[in-house]
Amino acid sequence: MIRYHHFCTFALFAIGGLLSNLVSPTLSAEEIVRPPRKPVEVVQGKLGVVTSDTPLASEVGRDILAKGGNAVDAAIGVAFALEVTWPEAGNIGGGGFMMIAPPDEEVVCINYREKSPANVDTKSFVNWKQRKHIRMAGVPGTVRGMALAHEKYGKLPWHEIIAPSIDLAREGIVVDPYLAYSLNLVFSVDYIQKLPRFAEFRRVYGNPNGRPWKPGDKLVQADLAKTLTLIAEDGPSVFYEGAIAQKIAAESKRGGGLITLEDLKQYTAQVLPAVEGEIGPYTVFGAPLPSSGGTTVLMQLRMLEALEFPTQSDDFWTVEQVHLMTEVMRRGFRERAAWLGDPDFVTVPTDITSEEHAWQLASTIDTSQATPSEDIAGDIPLAEGPYESSETTHFSVIDKDGLAVSNTYTLESTYGCRIVVPGTGMLLNNEMGDFNWYPGYTDRKGKIGTEPNLIAPGKRMLSSQSPTIVRENGKTKLLIGSPGGRTIINTVTEIVMQTLILDRPLDEAIDGPRFHHQWFPDAIRFEASDNGLFDEMKPKLEAMGHEIEANDVWRQGCANGIIVDLETGEARGVSDWRRGGGARAVE
Ligand code: DON
Numbered sequence: 001m002i003r004y005h006h007f008c009t010f011a012l013f014a015i016g017g018l019l020s021n022l023v024s025p026t027l028s029a030e031e032i033v034r035p036p037r038k039p040v041e042v043v044q045g046k047l048g049v050v051t052s053d054t055p056l057a058s059e060v061g062r063d064i065l066a067k068g069g070n071a072v073d074a075a076i077g078v079a080f081a082l083e084v085t086w087p088e089a090g091n092i093g094g095g096g097f098m099m100i101a102p103p104d105e106e107v108v109c110i111n112y113r114e115k116s117p118a119n120v121d122t123k124s125f126v127n128w129k130q131r132k133h134i135r136m137a138g139v140p141g142t143v144r145g146m147a148l149a150h151e152k153y154g155k156l157p158w159h160e161i162i163a164p165s166i167d168l169a170r171e172g173i174v175v176d177p178y179l180a181y182s183l184n185l186v187f188s189v190d191y192i193q194k195l196p197r198f199a200e201f202r203r204v205y206g207n208p209n210g211r212p213w214k215p216g217d218k219l220v221q222a223d224l225a226k227t228l229t230l231i232a233e234d235g236p237s238v239f240y241e242g243a244i245a246q247k248i249a250a251e252s253k254r255g256g257g258l259i260t261l262e263d264l265k266q267y268t269a270q271v272l273p274a275v276e277g278e279i280g281p282y283t284v285f286g287a288p289l290p291s292s293g294g295t296t297v298l299m300q301l302r303m304l305e306a307l308e309f310p311t312q313s314d315d316f317w318t319v320e321q322v323h324l325m326t327e328v329m330r331r332g333f334r335e336r337a338a339w340l341g342d343p344d345f346v347t348v349p350t351d352i353t354s355e356e357h358a359w360q361l362a363s364t365i366d367t368s369q370a371t372p373s374e375d376i377a378g379d380i381p382l383a384e385g386p387y388e389s390s391e392t393t394h395f396s397v398i399d400k401d402g403l404a405v406s407n408t409y410t411l412e413s414t415y416g417c418r419i420v421v422p423g424t425g426m427l428l429n430n431e432m433g434d435f436n437w438y439p440g441y442t443d444r445k446g447k448i449g450t451e452p453n454l455i456a457p458g459k460r461m462l463s464s465q466s467p468t469i470v471r472e473n474g475k476t477k478l479l480i481g482s483p484g485g486r487t488i489i490n491t492v493t494e495i496v497m498q499t500l501i502l503d504r505p506l507d508e509a510i511d512g513p514r515f516h517h518q519w520f521p522d523a524i525r526f527e528a529s530d531n532g533l534f535d536e537m538k539p540k541l542e543a544m545g546h547e548i549e550a551n552d553v554w555r556q557g558c559a560n561g562i563i564v565d566l567e568t569g570e571a572r573g574v575s576d577w578r579r580g581g582g583a584r585a586v587e
Pocket of ligand 1: 391392410411412413431434462463464465483484485486488
């Protein structure tokens, strides 16, 4: 009997082990078809609006508003629901920034950016090659961040806000074309299929029937339902000191990671004042350091204000506009590299977002010629070699009383480091990649080695996340943000310019083509655009000295925004087409 029992246990393990290697679908990257482009999704309402990367998460937010929760309750609900419905970026194992604008009060930012574990020094990642490894994980901040937002601003009980996400995880969600695309893409990667450390990833996200994911399939996440139940019942302490913390620390130790139980215990989120500045009749509020987002967006907008920016055109962008915006981005990103880092560790010049500083930078712009990026490197030495060696999601919520939330959070890469902590159904981030890994080594390919963002124990890595709130006459007018790594800053600058300066409807501003320049590499990156606009511009910009990088598939970010008509009080939610998001309004 005993021997029979042992045999069964062995057989179950063997079958389980086999299955964990068999369940993953095997489409090649070429066979995976991106869902066709759809129009941006638009809703309108006075009783509350939610826009996010999945219709299901937006519905969770809308239902929380409809049952009497406020925008912060709804935003927390959306954050947990995205963990279930958009696992490539939605997370409890990552971190981010939540901007909150209570009517008639200061705009604040909940900083729940990940922190470096204690056991590091500035050179810990020199020559480290593997981005999809548990060693890349920073100490997660999302659960503490949500709990802090709830403690300060929440109305409904914590467990009621998380309950819909538990149901979605336990009962399963119907996979839509975007989720099928995302999952099939990650499973097409050879090492995800093969390496033992991704066995839990294969078990959790593989299609149990052994074929690639198809729209209409069901994704059930039983372990995640249990994890969310623990968080709903016990609060953040279970994640940072209790059963979940134990599991994270154990997996980190087993897999060669850095996070310890003590690191988790030490993690704190903060309430910070927003970065703030007047642009024309508007006040722009951005995420403060350790995100470079608010500072760089504001610096760029101020430079554009200092220039004579042409506002009249029939085209979405003109050559002149793209040239000036590029010059502004080039300078914004140079300043970012020179000065920005976690303010708990570095002193950042207080005038970095001042008008004077922006004017001085703008005065170096030639309106008819590109400035080579090396010419503005200043005292940042550029290396010649040899050190050879983008996932996030944004959502916006406004409630009937005008309380507004603009939140970006991330796992860094799609599905973070792709390590699911065994038994939790939860992915960890790979945010350590946002630190400058090579002290003193800044190159023309885009590697940055400047001092302010070098790794240190307990330090937060510099982010580009730019959840933004714009007010006019003290009233919330625009909520916007996007994923996309360093492109986030430019996506937000472009949408703010399009809506508030060029006076385009938010629908068009989000729909239209985008471009990016980040100082190095010294090239403008055009988004794949189906109206031919950028193809036409290319020779003209090249004649001005710009290098252009374009390809047929690249999409720049995914902006989920809300704009308010301050006369009628009506909010208009717009969800980007780029990832198939959902906009929902309370009826
Ligand atoms: O915080 C940051 O700047 C990055 N970790 C964001 C990564 C990202 O947006 C990737 N998404 N597409």
